[in-house]
Amino acid sequence: DGGITQSPKYLFRKEGQNVTLSCEQNLNHDAMYWYRQDPGQGLRLIYYSQIVNDFQKGDIAEGYSVSREKKESFPLTVTSAQKNPTAFYLCASSTGTNLRHEQYFGPGTRLTVT
Amino acid sequence: AQTVTQSQPEMSVQEAETVTLSCTYDTSENNYYLFWYKQPPSRQMILVIRQEAYKQQNATENRFSVNFQKAAKSFSLKISDSQLGDTAMYFCAFMKPFGNTPLVFGKGTRLSVIA
Numbered sequence: 001d002g003g004i005t006q007s008p009k010y011l012f013r014k015e016g017q018n019v020t021l022s023c024e025q026n027l028n029h030d031a032m033y034w035y036r037q038d039p040g041q042g043l044r045l046i047y048y049s050q051i052v053n054d055f056q057k058g059d060i061a062e063g064y065s066v067s068r069e070k071k072e073s074f075p076l077t078v079t080s081a082q083k084n085p086t087a088f089y090l091c092a093s094s095t096g097t098n099l100r101h102e103q104y105f106g107p108g109t110r111l112t113v114t
Numbered sequence: 115a116q117t118v119t120q121s122q123p124e125m126s127v128q129e130a131e132t133v134t135l136s137c138t139y140d141t142s143e144n145n146y147y148l149f150w151y152k153q154p155p156s157r158q159m160i161l162v163i164r165q166e167a168y169k170q171q172n173a174t175e176n177r178f179s180v181n182f183q184k185a186a187k188s189f190s191l192k193i194s195d196s197q198l199g200d201t202a203m204y205f206c207a208f209m210k211p212f213g214n215t216p217l218v219f220g221k222g223t224r225l226s227v228i229a
Contacts, residue, residue: 030214031213031214033216033217035217035219040123040221040222041221042118042120042205042219042220042221042222043205043217043219044219045216045217045218048216050214058216088157090159092159092217094213094214095213095214096213096214101147101164101209101213102149102161102164103161103217105158105159107156107157107158108157108158
């Protein structure tokens with residue numbers, strides 16, 4: 001089955017530690033996205049990548065880093081510089097050939113930093 | 115920059131009744147796409163309905179329909195014959211008219227369907 005996987009579903013870290021969230025897709029989509037969801041805030045864009053080896057900052061990129069070495073993978077690293085990292089993180093992907101312009105979402109990772 | 119506003123943080127509706135969720139947006143683009151996404155308690159994001167700004171006809175998908183008013187920059191979602199499974203967060207989202215561009219989301223409306 002084609003889809004997007006995010007692992008793990010729940011992640012716990014101590015303050016000051018970097019942590020990497022995984023996002024993999026087997027939909028052969030060119031573009032991938034990372035959104036952050038906080039209560040009452042909707043989803044906000046962290047980073048996105050339209051092609052391999054290229055990515056763009058979103059509205060809240062500070063304290064985060066990404067890489068796009070393979071089409072299938074777009075890992076997100078939450079660094080110790082991120083002031084408020086506890087949140088729900090959603091990864092998505094899309095293809096420009098889909099006339100519906102739909103983004104497909106993974107199941108999300110809940111990160112808790114204490 | 116584009117912004118999306120959902121002015122109703124929470125709503126409730128009786129099962130089998132009809133409910134309308136509001137969304138307004140701000141953009142200088144003439145062409146764009148608008149979406150409603152549903153996020154049930156599982157937190158999986160599900161596309162409900164989409165609308166192209168260049169189409170005057172309002173989109174419909176089974177019990178879901180939109181009222182798209184381009185001049186007013188309004189994009190409301192109507193759910194008919196509400197079902198318990200419609201209980202979820204609903205997000206309105208905007209996309210520029212190019213392929214593979216990010217979504218801009220509203221803050222969401224939490225809808226509860228009551229038996």
